[in-house]
Amino acid sequence: MKASVKFLSVLLIVAMCFSLMAASASATGVVVTPGGAESGSVVVVSPEASPQPTPTPVPSAKPADDGGVVIVEGEESDEPQRATVFGAPKAPVTDSEYKETTVAVIGEQEYDTLNGAVDAAAGTGSTVKLVKDLEKTVPLVINGAMKLDLNGHTLSFTPKQDQGAAISVTSGKVTISNGDIVVNSAEAKADGKTVTYQFAKGVSAAEGASVLLNVNLNYKNAGGKMLDGGVTVYGGSYNMDPAGFVGPEYVAEKDDFGNYVISNKPEEPVIESVAEVGGVNYETIAAAIAAAGDGAIVTLLGDVTEDVTVDKNLVLNLGGRKLTGALALNAGKSLTLKNGELAGAVSDSGALTLESVKLGDIAVEDGASLTAADANAAAGNITAKGANAVIAISNGSFGELKGGDFVPAEGSNKVTGGSFAKGESENFATAYLAEGYEAKLVDGRFVVSKKEAPPATAKVTSPDGKTEYGADSNAYVEFFKGEAESGSNKDLVFLLDQPLKSLSVGGKTLTNGSDYNYDAEKNTVAIAKSAAFLKTLPAGRNMLVFSFENGAEVQAKLYVYPSIVFTANDRDYNYYIQGSGSGLSAVVSDAPKGISICNSGKGEDHAKNLIDSANYSVDGGKVTVKSAYLDSISSGATKIGFWYDEALMVYDLSVLPAPSISPADSNKDGKWYYGDSTMVYTLSPNIVSVSVDGTKLGSDSYTAGDKGILTLKSAFLKSLKYGEHTLSVETRDGSVSTKFSTNPSLVAKNGNTHTLGGKKDLAFVASDPVSKVWIGSKELDTKNYTLSSDKKTVTLKADFLNTLKADTSYVITVQVEAGTPTATFKILSASSAASNPKTGDSSGAALWAGVLVLSGAAVVALLPRKRKQ
Known part of the structure; x- marks a missing residue:
């Protein structure tokens, strides 16, 4: 390859590199990329219109039947030991x-x-x-x-x-x-x-x-x-x-x-006397009995071991002591044995009565009787020795009741109560039960009680017979008091399987023909949805009590839902604006027992989120959730619940944040400098009106987007006096305001750099006529600059600029009537100017384009010659 070809190729590559560098250098200014809100900011979304929802009744859960908690073995406790x-x-x-x-x-x-x-x-x-x-x-x-x-x-x-x-x-x-x-x-x-x-x-x-x-x-x-x-x-x-x-x-x-x-207690001295009668002590029970008159009371003075025979009518008061030995009651005599324990067998040939006493086995001889009516009476096995042995027990706890190979005589069977042990035969001596009584096994013992007549039964169902109502049934009927929900009401119709005697609710007997209609032929009850008594019932669970001719009674649950109307009804949804101070109010037909707020519509979730009664008030038929509480919760969509007896009314609620306004990044300092720029703000949507300094603006002075973007137009801003102004915006959710200022400006006209030794003047255009010029803190002599005829354009002369220091930035300040706007410029050395190509319109792009074209032409011209070679 010839040297000329190599040179032109290198020249082409260098030219292309310079072209790319120039394009990069010309990208000046701030690029704003729309995107999501910054972390911590609030994005306000306009709620969609939706019809008022129909509340859903949620019967509340029943508590556990035992408050006990079993402690798992091995579980540690923080309780001090x-x-x-x-x-x-x-x-x-x-x-x-x-x-x-x-x-x-x-x-x-x-x-x-x-x-x-x-x-x-x-x-x-x-x-x-x-x-x-x-x-x-x-x-x-x-x-x-x-x-x-x-x-x-x-x-x-x-x-x-x-x-x-x-x-x-x-x-x-x-x-x-x-x-x-x-x-x-x-x-x-x-x-x-x-x-x-x-x-x-x-x-x-x-x-x-x-x-x-x-x-x-x-x-x-x-x-x-x-x-x-x-x-x-x-x-x-x-x-x-x-x-x-x-x-x-x-x-x-x-x-x-x-x-x-x-x-x-430490042993007391031995008491020689063991019993007393009428204040006289005796060394033996036998001596006391011998001295006692008919019907006297013999009282033990301590625990005694002695066999005792009673041959007269008397009361033996054990005095909380223990008598160890056998006891015999002679025929024809009566004995009341009370208050203590007899550790021994008893032979009863007379009339024995037990009161709060515990004793061993009892043999009731033929013709004798045993009576026990005290719950604290207890004894071992009881054996009747003849057909005429009378057993008259109505209370107490005993061993097995035994008879013999005989049929008890009439009048001997007087057992009406008490509990008895189950013997080897596992059968009770039913012959001794009084008429109308029975013995049932309960926890392994026979318990005697009066026979219960089989309960009368009746059934109340839906007209098709598929749904059966009852106190323990999950089935229920309902009635809405509110006008908005009244369309959900239906006539209440019940099918009966027994003739009806009466119908009542809340202890009040209803009237057939006005409150309800009973069709005896079809055996149905119909309660019209327009029945006046329905609206008088308390909100929550009520019981319709069906009383039948056969004595049976059936209850059907009737849930009555109150009328609840929110006072803030200017929108098609329920809402509260935080910071408004108004609270959330509703007019109710029945005062609720509690208020809950949570994001769920489930009853169990609302039960965990009941708000303290201090956070709401009930004034007659008006309920108000206080603004202090509503301001403390997170904004957004949630649900509010009104609690009644086993009934919960749930409504959608929008908690809207307090309206706010904030300047965009382009004017975040709140300052506007005279020119063609605008002022942009982000605020709550649904803007109603915009005012500056108390004057309402027309639509030609601003634009308002549906996402809460407000832009004050430059033409309007130019019409304002320099200084501080108040921007007030009225939104559907309230008013909000902020301050901004308008200021005079000074803008470079032909660039803001000058190469030392060059001939280029620097021009700056002010928003208002200029009276003085400073460079830094020094006022500039008028010989170093010129003013345009309108005195708004200041031109710094090249001769003056060449007196300044190279590679140094300077601030030019001008005096206008409203203030002292500033601009900056820089003096470049020749070397700095060479290493920092100009950008934008003054970057010499045309020169580089020409070099690129010439380089391309050179390559085109060389290619044919190369083929010839």
Whole structure:
């Protein structure tokens, strides 16, 4: 290749590179790329119109039937542990044979809840045995005689609200033993404060009831009562002094850990007298009986071992003591045996009555009688020895009731109550049951009660018979009070299978013919949707009670939904504007029991998001959710719920942010300089009007986009006086304002660089006539510049510019009537000018284009010659 060809090729490549460099250098200014909002900014979206929704009723969920919580073995607790105390015996815990869900047992019967076991045992004297540690949040109520064996386990109570007694006995004699009872306090957060929930009492017995206690009791309410009522402690340990409740044979002594341990009293001197009659003591029961008159009361003075024969009418009061030995009651004599324990067999040939006494087996001879009406009476097996043995038991707990190979005589069968053991035959001696009574197996024992007549039945269904109504059924009918929802109302029609006697609701008997219509032939009930009484019913769940001629009664659920009309109804959706201070109000036909706000339409979610009653008010038929609360939640689409008895009304709600305004990046400093530029702002959509300094602008002064972009036109801005101005915008969601200023300007006319030694003048155009010129802080002599005829164009002379320092930037400031606008320019050295090609219109693009064309022509000219070579 010839040298000329190489030279031209190199020249072409260099020219192309320079062309690319010039194009890059000419890209000046700020490029704005539209895109998403910056992090933390609020994007306002115009809500779409939608019709008012019809609320959906959501029946509320039922609470669990037991407040107990089973503590899983091995689970750690943050509760401080107290010192181990002694006193209550603890049996080895061997409960692995039970089901995992079993909490307590009665004999072989297993129960998943302690409440269930206690309710089954109450009044029977049965023993409930706990098979695992248990924590409860609600009190344990015992309604009759029984025994609770904690079986070495811990029964603890931790309240979720202030409660009465942790264990409350309402009637009968109850024994609780063999384990630990812990009654805790609990802390919770409410409105930023710590609230302590406590049980006011530990163990309490109502009037007429009694509790025998042999446990380790830790009661953690210093201001409460650990024990109350008829409670007697006879063993165990207690973290508070049980003075006044310790059994007569026991004493409470404080141990090293501060607990009161119950132990037997020191032995008292031997009492020679064992019984007394009329204030006179006797060394033997036999002596006391011998001295007693007919109908006298013989009272034991201590535990006695003696066989006793009663040969006269009297009362033997064991005085809470134990008599060990056999007892015989002679024929024709009556004996009331009460208040204690007889450890021995009884031979009854007379008339024996039991009151709050425990004894062994009883043999009721032919012609004798046994009477027990006390729930605290207990005995072993009862054997009737003849056809004329009268068994008159109405209460108490006994072993097996046995007869013989004879038929009881008429009048001998007087058993009307009590519970009895199941014998080997697993059959009850039904011959001794009074007429109209029966014995049923309950938890392994025969319980005697009056026979119940089979209940009368009736059925209420939908007209097609496919939907059956009832108190326990999920089926229901509904009625809307509100005008907007009234179109959903229908006549309520029911099909009956028995003749109707009456129909009532809320305790009020309805009138046939006005409130409803009963068709006896078709056996249907129709309630017209226009029936006046429907609108008088309270919102929530109501019960229609159908009473039938056969005595049956059926309830059908009727949900009545209230009228709720939001007062802000100028839009086709419910809304609240944050910062408006107006709150959210609705006119209601019925005051709600609660208000909830959440993003879900599900009842269970709204139940978790009930707002505090301090955040809304109810004034007659008006409910207002306060603005302070609405301003604190996130803006956007959500739902508001109105709570009634087992009914929830849910409505859509738009929480709109407070209107705001912010300048665009192009004028974020809020300053406008005289020229052709505009002022651009981003604000809430739905602009109603725009004002500057209180004057409403016409549409020719600004543009407003549907996405909240407001642009003040340059022509309008030029019409304003220089200085600060107030821009006010009225939107559908409220008013918003901001400040901006208009300022005079000074703009370079023919570029802002001069090469030292060059002949180029620099011209600057001001927005207003110029009176003075400064370079930096020095006022410029008029010989160094010229002013145009309108005095708006300042031309710095080249001769002056050549006196300035090379490679240095300068600020030119001019004096106009409204201020001192500025501009900058730079003096370049020859070397700087050569290494920094000009850009834009003055970049010499035409020169480079010419070089490129010439280079291309050279290549074209060379190619034919190359082919010739």
